[in-house]
Amino acid sequence: MASHPASHPASVPTRPRASDSIGGAFWMFTAIVLGFTAAAVGLAAFLMWLDARGDGQSAAAPAAIEAPADHHAAGTAVHAHTTAAGLESFAGAAPENAQDLAAAHKPFPAEMPAVQAGPLAKFNLVLTDRTVEVAPGVKYSAWAWEGGAPGPVIHVQKGQTVQITLTNKGAIPHSIDFHAARIAPNVAFKDVMPGESFTFRFKANDPGVYMYHCGTKPVLMHIANGMYGAIVVDPEAGVLPPADHDYVLVASEWYLNTDGLNAPAEFNLTKAHARQPDWMTFNGYAGQYVAHPLTAKPGELVRFWVVDAGPSLDTDFHVVGTIFDAAYPFGDMKPDHALHGVQTVTVPAGGGGVFDVKIDEPGLYPFVSHAFAAVDEGQVGLLKVGKVDGTMSH
């Protein structure tokens, strides 16, 4: 695809208009949903974008990454070279049947599961080495969970005791670090050997939405390989206005050593250090909620519980076409700390945030990381409000 001839922007007809300058990948995914007969429009923009990225590749580039010892002489120019990196990007790689694969993909369930009854909530988490798909037709050799990446959403009530049993079916030691816990890490987050299980408990006293992840070294690699998930700790009843829909989104990046189209790609440490992902996703798969939108009825309160698993990039959460009625930055759930009427809120790597929207007008409302490279790399979904002509029924 990188050899696709460059197209002039003027050759792209009837590019859809929107309040945001939305990238090629977004329109490719959107085209699937909206049923544009001109799906090629999005694809053409997408290929142009790929070509632009391809221009940055050169044999000389790796030398630029090896920064010279004389930092004063290097100045900002070398820095710019480093961030441009010249690393080979596989962003946007897609087989010819990508649209069919996107439609056939079973999306990660974003709906928050129910809380278990009683004072003790028990969860079994099983780690395993498995191939996952991170985008249509793009396979990745992950260290993940039995269901893929992210791991299952854990939902508890403030005051519950949480019992975690971690079973390691992988080939190397792993562990689990719960950001919602106040507990000695050397005791609870210790390495679990292959074939073994480990159980620990903590009391969920702090409401919010938190990351959990493998904390075994090198942590960057264990997280980038898929070993993360979200835990929601509900505040006491009555603290938050009741939501009609609770959707959990785990943002993350994928760093690939190949395009993953023929054989599974593996982790690329150089790209991870350069923070140059190939794909960025909500719940592990590029654009899955574009092909399979989340839904609400007009006027309903939709609450997004967002975790950014990283491993390294922030998520600038934004819903196109509306404004947050309430935002709980960093997952601070105290109502008098909430923000109102704000457009975009950063969710830091390793952090969370909670966002309420109430949309009256039927339509398709994209939710994105408004750091727009993330959108081109797959961190985009749709909230379908009410009945929208020309979209799938669900």
Ligand SMILES: [Cu+2]
């Ligand atoms: Cu691990």
